[in-house]
Amino acid sequence: MKAWAKAFYLSAAWEQTRAAYLMSQDYICERCGEPAKVVHHKQYITKENIGDAGVTLCWDNLEALCQDCHNKEHHRKERQRRYRFDEDGGILPPISKKN
Structure with missing residues (x-):
């Protein structure tokens, strides 16, 4: 949780x-049907809108x-995990970031 x-x-x-x-x-996840425990804000909370009850x-x-769907939502823009694997389980080289 962010301090602000x-x-x-x-x-x-x-x-x-x-x-x-x-x-x-x-208590059902609206994306996958598993048990839900997180209430996610579709429009993310920011310092600018945290005072807006709307x-x-x-x-x-x-x-x-x-928790799994919430993690996927907040980490979907990550380009690269620390490790990647091919279909046989072999380690793949990192993807270079495009500037």
């Missing part, structure tokens, strides 16, 4: 919204996700 967002994520308003939203989705607490901006 800590107060929001520990607030009663967020805790109540999060709990109610997960319950409304029957972004932070609006159910239209929320999505119930399992």
Whole structure:
């Protein structure tokens, strides 16, 4: 959790919204159908919009996700993991980053 967002994520308003939203989705991930434990903000929370309840607490901006789907969402833009493997399990060289 980012330091600037800590107060929001520990607030009663967020805790109540999060709990109610997960319950409304029957604690099921909206992407894969596995058990959900994360309430994700579709429009990411930023320093600029954290005070806007239309972004932070609006159910239209929320999505119930399992931890795996939440991780995929936040790491989808990563170009390269530390290791890559071919179809036989052999280690592949890193992909060079394009500038």
